[in-house]
Amino acid sequence: MSQPRVSFPLAQGTYSRQAHVAVPPNTFEREHARDGFAGPVSHLYHRHAPTSWTSWVGPHRPRLLDLNELPGADSPWSVRPVVFNSRGSVRFWKLASSMKTLCRNADGDTLLLLHRGAGQLFCDYGHLEIREGDFLLIPRGTMWRIETSGSCEFLMVETVGDRFTVPDRGMLGQHAQFDPAVLDIPQLDAAHFAQADMPGEWQVLGKRAGTTFQVTYPHNPLDVVGWKGDLCVLRLNVDQIRPVVSPRYHLPPSVHTTFVSERIAICAFCPRPLESDPQAQRVPFFHSNEDYDELLFLHRGNFFSKDHLRAGMMTFHPSGFSHGPAPKAYRVGQQRSRDHTDEIGINIDFRDPLEVADLSAAVDIPDYALSWTEYNEGEKR
Ligand SMILES: [Fe+2]
Structure with a gap:
């Protein structure tokens, strides 16, 4: 028997009727999602950036790994x-x-x-x-x-x-x-x-x-x-991948899925034009992808939502908390000063919790979990 599911959107307060478009002024949109980007989902409109915490204690945390430093x-x-x-x-x-x-x-x-x-x-x-x-x-x-x-x-x-x-x-x-x-x-x-x-x-x-x-x-x-x-x-x-894009809507990462197994999805983010509709978001939305641990490896170019990544680096965003664009990349997206991205980023999502190896501080860069605090310095949309 299929699982009962409410099949229409419920809503409270101030919100956009179209996800990732015309986000209400002075709010940050966060997607709270199940089953990657294909399951039940709500969009919540926050007064502050959902990643603007000032402290993080414990080994379960977002990480930035510089794989170039490995032997x-x-x-x-x-x-x-x-x-x-x-x-x-x-x-x-x-x-x-x-x-x-x-x-x-x-x-x-x-x-x-x-x-x-x-x-x-x-x-x-x-x-x-x-x-x-x-x-x-x-x-x-x-x-x-x-x-x-x-x-x-x-x-x-x-x-x-x-x-x-x-x-x-x-x-x-x-x-x-x-x-x-x-x-x-x-x-x-x-x-x-x-x-x-x-x-x-x-x-x-x-x-x-x-x-x-x-x-x-x-x-x-x-x-x-x-x-x-x-x-x-x-x-x-x-270079043989021809990305699927929409000029009027920021498509979810899952549209770039390239290889899959039962518990792993690999998406290649390739060079592509950014959204041209003036009301459409241009950077990845803040999201809590509750059923996956996410990795993003930069193969080439400049990753459009993470200005601190260089080729050979990989971010790790585990389930359990939100992640989203770096403050500078978010600002660039708001200013709409770039109309394309030249990145080749490899997104690897694991359905089951990942363990992280014991790595030196040169590889497992300290304090990445606090890399969004700049949002607290008056950078609201
Ligand atoms: Fe993500």
Whole structure:
């Protein structure tokens, strides 16, 4: 039996009839939402910014993580997850040179974003030249390795006991945001067969239930001569994403959803024009996304609602409290002095509570939780 639900808006006091448009003067709109941006929701109109608290005590707090400060490793399994729970994790992996061993995740699918660098991916399904901005969706149990002549940096998301796929785009149709035909697959090309002939023993470093194991072959096991089926490595570059926008309404982050698993949603925020309707909000609304812990990784550009982010940084906004635009970004949005954003930001939402690793102060930047206090200095709309 479906859950009873009031199906019409109830209202009290001063409010806007259209969310994110014509917000009443001298108020801050906050969205109080369930199920991401698709469930029951109300908009509350506050006299003060909902994030303008002056003190925060306890480890459960908003965080700003500078992943650029993390050390590198030969294998992703030598890198501690930055955030994790029983259903998934996020790592930031700096690879200084070509991998010496093959890698295999027996816990679930892996999604890599090549944040910096270039190289070659060799895997069970063949070979791909990879470049910055490539998402690589690697199915559970695939063997793979990276060759690079320089260094590479990857954002790495795993979904434990699950798989990543592309979301249902509903009324937008299956070709919106990106056409499935733009997805690349590995090639059984000359580079693949050349590496298959590389002599000597090969090790595979696997991960299962969070522990690693090493398997040795007397030959290179990436020796496939052909394959067929509907399971393989997929590649999508962020520059192939064509964002969905509305000139008259600030669409929720969920409209940018790019990959999903049962408990994780990944949205790529890509360069796009901002709203042109003079009454439409231009920065993300303050919101309490009560059913998700949210991460935002900046891959490239200037993130339009967070002026203190630089590439390689990631914010963590856990469920339990509101978050919203940084004061300076909010002011810029109010002044409507920018008409587009050049960001490529990767939003990763976890349905289950995340733990944060013990990180140095160089990575886990102190006092980010108090970064909204400037709203208390007479910056009302
Ligand atoms: Fe959010």
